[in-house]
Amino acid sequence: MFHLKNVTIAYSGQPVLQEINLQIKRGEKIALIGPSGSGKTTLLRRLYEMEPQHSALVHQHHALVDALSVFHNIYSGRLDQRSTFTNILNLVKPQKEEVTTISNLLKQLGMAEKIFEKTAALSGGQRQRVAVARALYRQGSVLLGDEPVSSIDPHQAETVLNLLRNSFQTVILSLHTVHLSLESFGRIVGLRNGRILFDLPGNEVQNSHLTRLYQT
Amino acid sequence: MMAADLEIISLNPINEFAAMTKGAVTPDFKALYLFRSALLNTLLFAFSGTALGVAGGTVLAFFFHRTPVRLVCSFVRSIHEIFWAFLFLPMIGLNAICGVLAIAIPYAGIFAKVYAEILQETNPRPLDGLPPNSSKLSRFFYGVMPQIYPEIRHYTSYRFECALRSSAVLGFIGLPTLGYHLETAFREGLYSQASVLLYAFFLLIASLRFWLKEKLVPVYVLISLAFISKELNFSMTNMIQFLTWDILPWPMRREGFLDGTNQLAFPVSQLWIWFKTIFQEEVLPGCWNTLVLTQIALALTGLLTLLSFPSRTRSLAGPVVRRFSDWILIVWRTTPEYILAYVFLQLWGPSMLPAVVAISFHNGAILAHITSGQANLIPMQIDAAKGRINRYFYYVLPRVYSSFLAFLFYRWEVMMRESAILGVLGIFTLGFYIDSAFSENKMDKALLLILFTALLNMIIDSISQRIRSKIKVSTKLVAVGGAA
Numbered sequence: 001m002f003h004l005k006n007v008t009i010a011y012s013g014q015p016v017l018q019e020i021n022l023q024i025k026r027g028e029k030i031a032l033i034g035p036s037g038s039g040k041t042t043l044l045r046r047l048y049e050m051e052p053q054h055s056a057l058v059h060q061h062h063a064l065v066d067a068l069s070v071f072h073n074i075y076s077g078r079l080d081q082r083s084t085f086t087n088i089l090n091l092v093k094p095q096k097e098e099v100t101t102i103s104n105l106l107k108q109l110g111m112a113e114k115i116f117e118k119t120a121a122l123s124g125g126q127r128q129r130v131a132v133a134r135a136l137y138r139q140g141s142v143l144l145g146d147e148p149v150s151s152i153d154p155h156q157a158e159t160v161l162n163l164l165r166n167s168f169q170t171v172i173l174s175l176h177t178v179h180l181s182l183e184s185f186g187r188i189v190g191l192r193n194g195r196i197l198f199d200l201p202g203n204e205v206q207n208s209h210l211t212r213l214y215q216t
Numbered sequence: 217m218m219a220a221d222l223e224i225i226s227l228n229p230i231n232e233f234a235a236m237t238k239g240a241v242t243p244d245f246k247a248l249y250l251f252r253s254a255l256l257n258t259l260l261f262a263f264s265g266t267a268l269g270v271a272g273g274t275v276l277a278f279f280f281h282r283t284p285v286r287l288v289c290s291f292v293r294s295i296h297e298i299f300w301a302f303l304f305l306p307m308i309g310l311n312a313i314c315g316v317l318a319i320a321i322p323y324a325g326i327f328a329k330v331y332a333e334i335l336q337e338t339n340p341r342p343l344d345g346l347p348p349n350s351s352k353l354s355r356f357f358y359g360v361m362p363q364i365y366p367e368i369r370h371y372t373s374y375r376f377e378c379a380l381r382s383s384a385v386l387g388f389i390g391l392p393t394l395g396y397h398l399e400t401a402f403r404e405g406l407y408s409q410a411s412v413l414l415y416a417f418f419l420l421i422a423s424l425r426f427w428l429k430e431k432l433v434p435v436y437v438l439i440s441l442a443f444i445s446k447e448l449n450f451s452m453t454n455m456i457q458f459l460t461w462d463i464l465p466w467p468m469r470r471e472g473f474l475d476g477t478n479q480l481a482f483p484v485s486q487l488w489i490w491f492k493t494i495f496q497e498e499v500l501p502g503c504w505n506t507l508v509l510t511q512i513a514l515a516l517t518g519l520l521t522l523l524s525f526p527s528r529t530r531s532l533a534g535p536v537v538r539r540f541s542d543w544i545l546i547v548w549r550t551t552p553e554y555i556l557a558y559v560f561l562q563l564w565g566p567s568m569l570p571a572v573v574a575i576s577f578h579n580g581a582i583l584a585h586i587t588s589g590q591a592n593l594i595p596m597q598i599d600a601a602k603g604r605i606n607r608y609f610y611y612v613l614p615r616v617y618s619s620f621l622a623f624l625f626y627r628w629e630v631m632m633r634e635s636a637i638l639g640v641l642g643i644f645t646l647g648f649y650i651d652s653a654f655s656e657n658k659m660d661k662a663l664l665l666i667l668f669t670a671l672l673n674m675i676i677d678s679i680s681q682r683i684r685s686k687i688k689v690s691t692k693l694v695a696v697g698g699a700a
Binding site for chain 1: 341342343344345346347348349350351353354355357358359362363365366
């Protein structure tokens with residue numbers, strides 16, 4: 001599905017990704033781990049650019065419109081699948097079936113009552129859940145998530161991760177903390193300084209791998 | 217100051233003032249009934265003019281990055297509403313369409329500029345989150361519009377208030393709005409009628425927030441456009457005559473006019489003399505007087521602002537003083553400069569003094585309102601100096617000074633437009649020569665003078681923009697602050 005061969009990406013001369021070789025097959029559940037600045041975001045963006053039509057992306061900075069309600073931010077995940085007229089109609093007056101779909105999604109994320117609230121009024125964790133809901137609403141065969149649960153409290157984070165993993169065929173997430181059960185991912189890719197340090201099945205990742213990955 | 221003619225020439229200013237004061241305290245409410253259609257027209261012109269200006273400005277804002285568009289916008293907004301009306305008069309006559317276009321055209325240029333600036337400041341990140349293949353319109357409505365809407369609404373409603381002033385003032389040149397009756401009342405010394413008209417105008421503006429509801433705006437606009445469109449009767453011949461004959465330099469037309477064939481000629485040396493005469497005798501003195509008036513008004517505006525904003529600043533004045541000065545400032549900034557100048561002219565006779573006072577008090581009141589608004593945002597520290605003078609100079613003024621300067625230079629161009637137009641009242645600025653040319657039916661001369669006025673304005677505008685970008689205060693502040 002994704003096929004990266006010797007990919008190097010540099011921003012203004014500074015290499016962010018170096019000689020990346022990565023094969024991702026349909027149906028894989030992959031966690032990207034590594035210290036900040038290791039190139040996780042760049043790698044995810046690169047993958048997104050390869051399959052934008054079929055992918056849903058959860059942005060690190062959520063990319064939400066503060067002035068719009070939770071409903072509209074989530075609805076905007078499918079702007080390309082609806083006519084412009086329908087989009088504007090929903091902007092002016094949210095249509096019943098969309099409201100039902102979106103409020104069901106929000107229920108799973110524990111914030112159904114916030115559906116018509118302005119996004120600006122939400123907390124960091126709530127904003128992140130809206131970004132997750134938008135990706136879930138968008139659907140598609142691939143989910144690319146850039147630290148999608150970084151500001152959600154730990155016991156809820158597990159639920160959200162499961163929801164994401166089960167809603168998409170192929171899932172590639174970067175995670176800021178390794179405490180989240182790595183075993184539930186089929187495959188773990190460790191990135192350091194723009195290079196792949198290891199690429200192992202979830203149950204084979206040892207503490208020594210993690211030490212080398214995060215050592216200063 | 218030496219260059220300006222500031223003498224008071226009036227037959228009896230004290231008697232005149234007494235009569236005006238008497239009129240101010242005995243408003244003739246019965247006369248309001250006579251003026252109902254003028255009040256309605258003032259509203260209709262303002263609504264239609266603003267609506268068309270918004271429509272044009274919105275379209276232009278999307279192409280504002282192109283130099284020709286930017287130049288056209290700069291050009292149309294550098295010509296005052298009254299001059300636009302002068303230009304449309306011979307083409308479409310003294311009717312509603314003339315008034316609406318005179319507002320809509322310069323306003324389109326203003327809206328284009330401000331909307332484009334607001335657009336530029338949108339955060340691109342939310343657009344990133346939208347699906348890549350969404351239609352352009354969908355992306356705009358979901359990613360951009362929600363971000364800019366509050367500011368657009370704020371600025372547009374402020375501009376509507378300006379349009380009400382423009383609309384009222386257009387009456388002075390004969391259009392059927394409030395200014396028409398105001399002029400008549402003043403000319404005939406019916407000060408009780410004049411005062412009731414002014415009070416009605418204040419009430420109209422003060423009550424805006426009660427009836428100008430967002431949901432009702434489309435209804436108001438549709439009603440206004442429906443009324444205005446009833447007067448839609450263009451005379452193609454007038455327009456063609458104006459564009460292909462009247463505005464051409466006289467030497468080109470003289471031969472054909474005298475022998476009755478209406479043939480055009482192109483006598484180069486005579487054209488040069490025509491141009492040189494107008495340039496030396498009218499453009500140069502007009503520009504000079506306009507500049508002198510503008511600079512005096514600019515300095516006085518700055519001084520007045522610095523003197524008056526403390527009386528509306530929380531850390532410098534008590535609640536009673538603040539309330540009182542708020543009311544005074546509202547009256548000064550709600551009354552159009554043109555009307556202020558007209559009233560002072562009745563009192564003091566024709567000199568630059570009425571214009572200087574009108575422009576600087578009106579603009580000073582606007583700037584004092586904005587500056588004190590900024591000063592009130594400064595958190596009061598416990599250890600701030602005790603004496604008010606110390607507090608003003610060491611605590612408040614340094615914190616608001618750069619934004620005060622930015623606003624002052626922002627108004628510079630506006631003051632210039634006003635200085636030029638006040639010539640219509642008999643001060644020797646550009647407006648005087650333009651007005652004379654129109655009343656002598658010399659359209660060619662009037663157009664040349666208007667072009668030079670626009671040029672002068674565009675130069676001032678670009679200098680002021682350069683100064684403001686050096687002071688570095690975002691346009692956002694101006695748009696919000698402008699909503700005084």
